[in-house]
Amino acid sequence: MIPATALFWIAIAMLALGGVLAALFFSLQEMSRSGLEELAAARGKASARRHVEKILDDVSGHATAVALPRIVCNMITAVASVIWVASVDGHGTPQVWDVVIGVAGASILIWVFGLVVPHSVATYAAEGTAYRWSWLIRACYIGQMPLRSVVRFFDEIVRRLAGKGPATQGEEIQAELMSVVEEAQHEGQFDKTERDMIEAVVSLRGTTVEQIMTPRTEVEALQLTNNLGEVTKFIKSSRHSRIPVYDGSMDQVVGMFYIKDLMRWLAGDGTRGAGKPFELKSILRPALFVPETKTIRELLAELVDKKVHIAMVADEYGGTSGLVTLEDIVEEVFGEIQDEYEIKEDDAPEIAVNQAARSAEIEARAYIDQANDELRSIGVTLPEGEDYDTVGGLIVTTLGRIPAVGETVTIGDAVIHIVEAEPTRVGRVRLESRAAEPEVTVTEPRPEEAVGEGRAE
Known part of the structure; x- marks a missing residue:
C-alpha cells in the first residue's frame, strides 16, 4: 500500500503538472501568432525557435495534444486525493465519505489551480508561457503521434457534420486578426465604422x-x-x-x-x-x-x-x-459611394407583401434570405441552395429553364406566377401562399362579465 505521504505528494505533483498543461492549453488559444514569433526571434535560442515554428504550423493540433495529459493529470489528482483521505482515516478501502471528501477537495483545487489561475496566466502572458514551455508542448505532440490519425478522423467527422470546409493557415490568421479587432472595439479603441473597414480590408483576400x-x-x-x-x-x-x-x-x-x-x-x-x-x-x-x-x-x-x-x-x-x-x-x-452623376435611387429589390391577400410582388433579383424575411408574415419560406442566390435563380433552377410570362411554378407552400421575364432572365413574380392561415381565436365574454357590462351602461 502506498504511504499517505507519498499519495499526498503525488496529488500535489499531478495538480501542478495539470495546471501547467492547462496554462499551455489556454495560451495556445489566446496567444498572438506574431507575438510568439517576435518573442522567439528576440530571445535568440535556436532550439526554442524551432519548437515555435513547429507549433505555429499546427496550433490547434498542439493544443489538442496538451489537453489529453491535462485530463489524465486531473484524474490522477482526484484518485490520489480519495485514497489519501482514506489512508488518513485509517481505511484500507475508501469509504463513501472518503470519496465525497476526496473528490470535493480535489475538484476545488483543480478548479482554482487547473482552470482559474492557468486562464489568468494565459490572458496576461500567453506568448511568454507558450515560448517558455514550447519544449513540453512539442513533447506532448510528438508523444501522441500514434493518436493523431484518431484525432483527425473525429475532427473530420465533426467538420463535415457542421458543413465547414477545412481551415487554411491564412483563414486561421484572418480569424485571429478579427478577434483582436473585435476586442479593441469592445475596449473603445475602434468604433463600428472603423471595425467594418478593417474587416473589409482583411476579407479582400477571399472576396472574388x-x-x-x-x-x-x-x-x-x-x-x-x-x-x-x-x-x-x-x-x-x-x-x-x-x-x-x-x-x-x-x-x-x-x-x-x-x-x-x-x-x-x-x-x-x-x-x-x-x-x-x-x-x-x-x-x-x-x-x-x-x-x-x-x-x-x-x-x-x-x-x-x-x-x-x-x-x-x-x-x-x-x-x-x-x-x-x-x-x-x-x-x-x-461602403456605397454616391457620385454626382449617379441617380439617387433605392437599389434594393422590391418585395411588396399583401398580408390580407397572403401574396407578394417580388423582383426576381431579390436574394432568398431577403425575401424570406418578408414572406414569413404569410407563412412562406423559400428553400436556399448552393446553385442559386436569388428568387429568379431558384425558379430557373427548379424548372431547368427560363420561364415565360404567365407561367406558374409551385415551390413548397408558394405558388409563383411569372409577371415579367426576358429571354435571359426572370424580372418580376407574384407569389401566393398556400400555407395554412393561423387560427384566430375569439374569446366570448363570460355571462357574469356581460351582465356587469350591461349594468354599467
Whole structure:
C-alpha cells in the first residue's frame, strides 16, 4: 500500500503538472501568432525557435495534444486525493465519505489551480508561457503521434457534420486578426465604422470579382457603330464615362469607349483634323478581361499595373459575365459611394407583401434570405441552395429553364406566377401562399362579465 505521504505528494505533483498543461492549453488559444514569433526571434535560442515554428504550423493540433495529459493529470489528482483521505482515516478501502471528501477537495483545487489561475496566466502572458514551455508542448505532440490519425478522423467527422470546409493557415490568421479587432472595439479603441473597414480590408483576400461585379444583364454597353448621332444619344442616356463596346453580342466586347476620347476627337485632335469620318473603333481603348475567380486584391494590383479603372469579367466559357470597376473595390471597403452623376435611387429589390391577400410582388433579383424575411408574415419560406442566390435563380433552377410570362411554378407552400421575364432572365413574380392561415381565436365574454357590462351602461 502506498504511504499517505507519498499519495499526498503525488496529488500535489499531478495538480501542478495539470495546471501547467492547462496554462499551455489556454495560451495556445489566446496567444498572438506574431507575438510568439517576435518573442522567439528576440530571445535568440535556436532550439526554442524551432519548437515555435513547429507549433505555429499546427496550433490547434498542439493544443489538442496538451489537453489529453491535462485530463489524465486531473484524474490522477482526484484518485490520489480519495485514497489519501482514506489512508488518513485509517481505511484500507475508501469509504463513501472518503470519496465525497476526496473528490470535493480535489475538484476545488483543480478548479482554482487547473482552470482559474492557468486562464489568468494565459490572458496576461500567453506568448511568454507558450515560448517558455514550447519544449513540453512539442513533447506532448510528438508523444501522441500514434493518436493523431484518431484525432483527425473525429475532427473530420465533426467538420463535415457542421458543413465547414477545412481551415487554411491564412483563414486561421484572418480569424485571429478579427478577434483582436473585435476586442479593441469592445475596449473603445475602434468604433463600428472603423471595425467594418478593417474587416473589409482583411476579407479582400477571399472576396472574388464575381461577388462585387455588376452582372451582365445590368451592364450599360454600346453596340459598335460609326453613327456619331447614335453614340451621342447613348451618352446622354448613360450615367457613365467609360462604356464597353460590343460587336453583335455582349460576348464580343471589342474595347472600352471613354467619353473624353470623343471630346478630343470633336475638338479636332487626331483623325477629325485630317478630315476623316467618325469611326468609333479608332478611338476605343483595349478592354481588360479578368476571370470571375480572381480575388479583389489581385484585381486591384492588376488595375493599378495596367493604369485602368474598369475591366470586363469573363466566365469559365469565355463569355462576358459582367463588369467590375475600381469604384466597386473602393465601395467594398468604405461602403456605397454616391457620385454626382449617379441617380439617387433605392437599389434594393422590391418585395411588396399583401398580408390580407397572403401574396407578394417580388423582383426576381431579390436574394432568398431577403425575401424570406418578408414572406414569413404569410407563412412562406423559400428553400436556399448552393446553385442559386436569388428568387429568379431558384425558379430557373427548379424548372431547368427560363420561364415565360404567365407561367406558374409551385415551390413548397408558394405558388409563383411569372409577371415579367426576358429571354435571359426572370424580372418580376407574384407569389401566393398556400400555407395554412393561423387560427384566430375569439374569446366570448363570460355571462357574469356581460351582465356587469350591461349594468354599467
